[in-house]
Amino acid sequence: MSVTTSRPVFDSVPAGRDMVLIPDGQFMMGSDNHYPEEAPAHRVSVRSFWIDRSPVSNRDFEIFVKETGYVTLAERPADPKNYPGALPGMLAPSSTVFRKPAGPVDMSNHYNWWTYVPGANWRHPRGPASSISKLKEHPVVHVALEDVEAYAGWAGLDIPTEAEWEFASRGGIDGAEFAWGDEMTPGGVHMANTWQGDFPYRNTMEDRFEYTSPVGSYPPNGYGLNDSIGNVWEWTSDWYQDHSKIDSPCCTASNPRGGSRETSADPRDQTRIPRKVTKGGSHLCAPNYCRRYRPAARMAQAIDTSTSHLGFRLVFRPGPDG
Numbered sequence: 001m002s003v004t005t006s007r008p009v010f011d012s013v014p015a016g017r018d019m020v021l022i023p024d025g026q027f028m029m030g031s032d033n034h035y036p037e038e039a040p041a042h043r044v045s046v047r048s049f050w051i052d053r054s055p056v057s058n059r060d061f062e063i064f065v066k067e068t069g070y071v072t073l074a075e076r077p078a079d080p081k082n083y084p085g086a087l088p089g090m091l092a093p094s095s096t097v098f099r100k101p102a103g104p105v106d107m108s109n110h111y112n113w114w115t116y117v118p119g120a121n122w123r124h125p126r127g128p129a130s131s132i133s134k135l136k137e138h139p140v141v142h143v144a145l146e147d148v149e150a151y152a153g154w155a156g157l158d159i160p161t162e163a164e165w166e167f168a169s170r171g172g173i174d175g176a177e178f179a180w181g182d183e184m185t186p187g188g189v190h191m192a193n194t195w196q197g198d199f200p201y202r203n204t205m206e207d208r209f210e211y212t213s214p215v216g217s218y219p220p221n222g223y224g225l226n227d228s229i230g231n232v233w234e235w236t237s238d239w240y241q242d243h244s245k246i247d248s249p250c251c252t253a254s255n256p257r258g259g260s261r262e263t264s265a266d267p268r269d270q271t272r273i274p275r276k277v278t279k280g281g282s283h284l285c286a287p288n289y290c291r292r293y294r295p296a297a298r299m300a301q302a303i304d305t306s307t308s309h310l311g312f313r314l315v316f317r318p319g320p321d322g
Helices: 058-068 145-155 162-169
Strands: 019-022 025-029 042-046 049-052 094-098 114-118 233-239 275-279 298-302
Touching (some): 025 162, 042 162, 162 233, 162 275, 233 298
Antiparallel strands (some): 025 042, 094 114
């Protein structure tokens, strides 16, 4: 569903928007020490930009919906032409929800904890019986790419590139493991909302939260960003490609943008849905399964899919590229 309001044009950060200025700089993007899709590490440069201090919250998104009447993808029936052979029940308004199993399961099958739930959407993050009435300061979730694009157009802002997002997430610490340094819990302090215990069935909640947490519940990084690691994955504007397919990974690139729509789809997916890069990990990232609570970590996300652990934040680019 498109938003009928015209896109505002700003010469500076919109009034009332809590954003952080990220200075020009260079950094080592990616990592050679973790998952294959993060390699090779390569140096890039990024021009100055502003970025939301925190992920967009349910309260923020609710204002957008009230002003525009926007209906998210998860709240609409799926078009059967896009999903040939799908059972009618799979076309009902739905979204993907994490459901904790009762005990250990086959870790190679993510359907053991992910469920497509009719009636799940940003208003009902854990299914139709749930509500955001007490979650107004939590990140909005169940937003597909077109929902993020609609919000960005209304706000007069942009979705960050992968390079912008990673540079901001690093907080000025180039090459560190995490957004705050090289130790996961310095001095025993939890710095982000992640999973403690045995994923996916036992979360000891040493960081106090089982699911999402209110934005700003943990210390900000060196640039003042909240929740750049954990809590929810965040959309970027880059089409997914392996870092290994970069034309010149050895050399400094300026404000790089990755991939293309045509090549971003998973070749194993018969529907060939394009994918974007998401960043930051989430409250479901756990040492025994997903060590993606790091700035270098990345995940390919189908643009037609929303989940209970995926949100976003936006950027403002001053000057001719804004």
